[in-house]
Amino acid sequence: MIKKKSISENVLRRLPKYYRILQELEHENVKKISSTVISKMLNFTASQVRQDLSNFGEFGHQGYGYDVVYLKEQINNILGLNRIHNVIVVGGGRIGQALANYRGFKEEGFAVLAVFDIKTEGINVGEGIKVLKMSQLEAYLKQNYVEVCIIATQKEVAKDVADQVKALGIKAFWNFAPCDLSLGEDVVVENINMSESLFMLAYKYKNLNKE
Amino acid sequence: MIKKKSISENVLRRLPKYYRILQELEHENVKKISSTVISKMLNFTASQVRQDLSNFGEFGHQGYGYDVVYLKEQINNILGLNRIHNVIVVGGGRIGQALANYRGFKEEGFAVLAVFDIKTEGINVGEGIKVLKMSQLEAYLKQNYVEVCIIATQKEVAKDVADQVKALGIKAFWNFAPCDLSLGEDVVVENINMSESLFMLAYKYKNLNKE
Numbered sequence: 001m002i003k004k005k006s007i008s009e010n011v012l013r014r015l016p017k018y019y020r021i022l023q024e025l026e027h028e029n030v031k032k033i034s035s036t037v038i039s040k041m042l043n044f045t046a047s048q049v050r051q052d053l054s055n056f057g058e059f060g061h062q063g064y065g066y067d068v069v070y071l072k073e074q075i076n077n078i079l080g081l082n083r084i085h086n087v088i089v090v091g092g093g094r095i096g097q098a099l100a101n102y103r104g105f106k107e108e109g110f111a112v113l114a115v116f117d118i119k120t121e122g123i124n125v126g127e128g129i130k131v132l133k134m135s136q137l138e139a140y141l142k143q144n145y146v147e148v149c150i151i152a153t154q155k156e157v158a159k160d161v162a163d164q165v166k167a168l169g170i171k172a173f174w175n176f177a178p179c180d181l182s183l184g185e186d187v188v189v190e191n192i193n194m195s196e197s198l199f200m201l202a203y204k205y206k207n208l209n210k211e
Numbered sequence: 212m213i214k215k216k217s218i219s220e221n222v223l224r225r226l227p228k229y230y231r232i233l234q235e236l237e238h239e240n241v242k243k244i245s246s247t248v249i250s251k252m253l254n255f256t257a258s259q260v261r262q263d264l265s266n267f268g269e270f271g272h273q274g275y276g277y278d279v280v281y282l283k284e285q286i287n288n289i290l291g292l293n294r295i296h297n298v299i300v301v302g303g304g305r306i307g308q309a310l311a312n313y314r315g316f317k318e319e320g321f322a323v324l325a326v327f328d329i330k331t332e333g334i335n336v337g338e339g340i341k342v343l344k345m346s347q348l349e350a351y352l353k354q355n356y357v358e359v360c361i362i363a364t365q366k367e368v369a370k371d372v373a374d375q376v377k378a379l380g381i382k383a384f385w386n387f388a389p390c391d392l393s394l395g396e397d398v399v400v401e402n403i404n405m406s407e408s409l410f411m412l413a414y415k416y417k418n419l420n421k422e
Contacts, residue, residue, distance in 0.1 A: 012414060016407035017391070043393060079410050080417030094309040101305050104389060108406060109413070147416065172416040174409065178315060180228070182254060188415035190408045195319060196227035197401045198385065199290050201359065202320070203223060204399035205383040206291030 011052050015075055017042055018053070022072035034065040081109050085172075086145055090161055091152035092117035092131065095176055099150055100125045113144060141168045148172040155179045222263050226286055228253055229264070233283035245276040292320050296383075297356055301372055302363035303328035303342065306387055310361055311336045324355060352379045359383040366390045 021041050025033055035053070039046040053066070076082050089100045092115045099105075100112045114130035115123055116137050123131045132140060140146075149170045153161050158177035165173070166183055173189045175181045180191045232252050236244055246264070250257040264277070287293050300311045303326045310316075311323045325341035326334055327348050334342045343351060351357075360381045364372050369388035376384070377394055384400045386392045391402045 012411065013407070015414075016404075016410035019410065020390070020406065078414070080413040081410065085413065085416075094305075094312050098305040098309040102405075104406065105409065108409060110409060148412065171419060172412055174412055179231070186419075188412060188419050190412040190415070192403065192405060192408055193227075194313075194403060195231065195315065196224070197403055198316065198319060198321060199227035199230065199292065200223065201383055201385050201399060201401040202291040202296065203226075203289070204401070205296075205358065208382060208397075208399050 007055050011055055014042075014044075014052055015079060018049075019072065019075045019079065019081075022068055022075065025068045026072060030068055032065045033068050033071075038066070083109060085110050085147045087112045087148040087150060087174075088137075088140075088146050088170075089115045089150040089152055090117070090134070090137075090165060091115075091150075091154075091177075092120070092123035093152065096150070096152035097123060097125060099152055099176065100129055110148065112150075113146065114140065116140075137165070138168055141170070146170060148174060151175045151177050151181065153177050218266050222266055225253075225255075225263055226290060229260075230283065230286045230290065230292075233279055233286065236279045237283055241279055243276045244279050244282075249277070294320060296321050296358045298323045298359040298361060298385075299348075299351075299357050299381075300326045300361040300363055301328070301345070301348075301376060302326075302361075302365075302388075303331070303334035303336075304363065307361070307363035308334060308336060310363055310387065311340055321359065323361075324357065325351065327351075348376070349379055352381070357381060359385060362386045362388050362392065364388050 018038070021038065035046045035049040038044075039049045042049070053071070087105070087110050089096045089112060096115055096117070100115045105112065112129055114132050115125055116132050116134050117123060118134055120131045120133055125131060147170070149162070149165045149172070151158050151162055151173055155178050158175065158179055159181060162173055162175070162181050162183055166187055171187045173181060173183060173187060175189055175191045176194075178193065178195045180193065181189050183189055229249070232249065246257045246260040249255075250260045253260070264282070298316070298321050300307045300323060307326055307328070311326045316323065323340055325343050326336055327343050327345050328334060329345055331342045331344055336342060358381070360373070360376045360383070362369050362373055362384055366389045369386065369390055370392060373384055373386070373392050373394055377398055382398045384392060384394060384398060386400055386402045387405075389404065389406045391404065392400050394400055
């Protein structure tokens with residue numbers, strides 16, 4: 001049904017935005033929504049919305065709009081959010097702890113099982129989340145089905161740690177260390193690069209003041 | 212010197228990556244660097260590197276390469292990183308605390324002065340960072356020169372809080388709440404959207420497994 005290779009990265013990057021407003025609409029008990037309303041909520045044009053959503057089949061009906069729950073479920077399926085992914089965090093500093101404790105992830109289908117670090121002292125995480133030593137990682141991954149690893153280490157060790165985790169069979173990495181990780185074709189990586197965003201903010205701010 | 216309006220957003224988005232590797236090279240005491248080596252470090256093509264950097268004047272010399280410190284300083288100036296920006300954090304949850312305590316920001320010219328929240332109990336931040344109530348924000352901003360506000364609140368209140376801070380004169384917002392903030396033309400906003408990145412990770416992972 002899904003024309004896989006034909007969906008552009010740009011369209012994909014917008015899908016989570018649609019997903020998020022559909023979640024909100026469902027929460028507010030809205031049943032039907034038009035492309036015009038969606039476009040206003042997202043600051044896209046209505047034709048952009050119709051074009052984006054047409055990539056995924058005919059969800060909308062001229063004059064009727066989109067069924068909120070159905071459309072959300074379709075995007076859910078496309079994004080692969082329709083099940084729980086087990087997650088570990090490597091790096092138990094403040095960023096690692098914040099991520100382990102962030103309640104939003106579970107709502108979106110990502111369950112943090114454990115946090116790993118060289119030392120486990122002083123790492124405070126929520127109930128049900130284990131705090132373990134790196135030396136326990138291999139045994140842990142043999143006993144537990146984990147799909148995603150959050151890298152929350154210092155920049156200097158991020159690549160080594162990720163390679164080590166990859167060698168243990170994990171294929172999805174969400175990287176918060178301030179460096180873009182390249183781990184090869186056989187795994188997927190999403191980098192959250194806070195420094196780069198901060199630099200962009202500085203640049204835009206500098207130019208705002210000039211105008 | 213800088214042809215301002217002609218620099219594309221895509222080039223700008225890559226500049227922080229150049230900046231980061233130049234920081235590393237400087238740290239390792241490397242004086243000169245060729246576009247070929249830069250391109251390998253960043254997984255860009257060498258001609259892309261030369262084209263990107265040519266936007267900012269003739270920093271390189273054929274056959275000699277780029278002067279690392281000089282090039283870093285130029286990018287520094289372009290991005291507006293050549294001075295300290297004072298920052299406040301609104302929202303003292305784990306993400307807010309992690310951001311307030313992240314030592315990397317100060318190295319990059321961003322100094323967190325204070326964290327604001329409705330209640331101040333249980334908010335632990337580093338030495339020299341104040342923890343204050345939202346009711347003290349207006350008075351604080353009259354007495355302290357602050358340029359950047361980090362929004363680390365819940366999604367539900369992010370827009371209201373940001374509008375309130377904007378009304379008090381702040382013009383740069385770094386948003387970590389899981390919603391894209393639009394605050395008007397007269398301020399700049401960078402959104403760190405973790406949910407969207409997580410959704411992309413799920414999508415890429417799902418399709419990796421299919422192949």
